[in-house]
Amino acid sequence: MKKPNIIWINVLIFSITGLVALVGVPWYGVVHGYDGYHLLATVLCIGYCGMSITAGYHRLWSHHAYEANIVIRVLYAIGGAFALQNSALHWSSDHRIHHRYVDNNEKDPYSAKKGFWYSHIGWMLREYQRERYDDYSNVADLKRDPVVIWQHKYYLLLAALTNFGIPLAIGFWHGDVWGMLLTVGVLRLVISHHVTFFINSLAHLWGRQPYSDKNTAKDNALIAYFTFGEGYHNYHHSFQFDYRNGIRWWQFDPTKWLIWSLNKVGLAQNLRTCGNDRIEKAKAHMLLQKANERLSALPNADEISAILHAEYEHLVEHINQAYEAKKAWLELQKNHLIEACDKSEAMKQYKELKSNLQEQRERWNSLVTQYA
Ligand SMILES: [Zn+2]
């Protein structure tokens, strides 16, 4: 079968900027030198581009994980054009198809099943899904956001203005135009490109699967460090509407911290999270599966498997009961009966079920960790 046509503009952008970053940037450094301002401006601009993609294109527009004030949306739109990753409308359309048909080599635009190179950058070098390029039917909701429409309409102009304008402006201010064009212009673009591309490639190839093995998405703390928190990709593919990717407070997810902070100062609302009961059940189910696979080699596999299943069923039952009770208790609280509800039946029941759940959790953990 004939290979799809090469998209020369992408090939040229990626290869020229890559080459300049690898050769031109160090060469200029040796001949002219850089100072702390070059480093600071580059790091800040990488952060701006990266967060515009992760907090804006990804968690806000592709997944509606929260709502953001128009000023923030305009900043994301400008930062997304600066990151040179197509318009938010196009990006979100691709990304929703990625989630819907993940790992399907025909339909997933950056299917990791086609290997590292394809999912990282190869998918953008040829017209693989040409027929789909102008079909924005899966992002009809985004067409109601005037910021998305404005950015889509003026994307090329915005991309040119930011990619040349920002480095030039900083260069004139600092007094080293060429140095800033190389660092803030090219180096920043190349790093920000590949860091985002890692989410499609590495985060589907390397890491753990604590929540689901129905697709290739992986959780990887190291990748999270380079991708503004998007390395917890197994969680994300399991609970895509959650504004967090790293759900524990200590997991490195600056995108989550940014959204949380914007909410605290009134610039973001309706942050969506997945209930802890669903997360705990997904994790327990994966452990059960892993334990079953491992213990199949043991002589008394059937016996242990039956015990594990029974304990798992108990755990799920306890989780359901405890969280139902918690919901009832919180409902009371919502009705401004805080004092009364602390002495209420619902509260007593929840406390009791919570300690039952904790006991069952310990039984389950001590059992399953022997095998999983
Ligand atoms: Zn993915």
Ligand SMILES: [Zn+2]
């Ligand atoms: Zn996503």
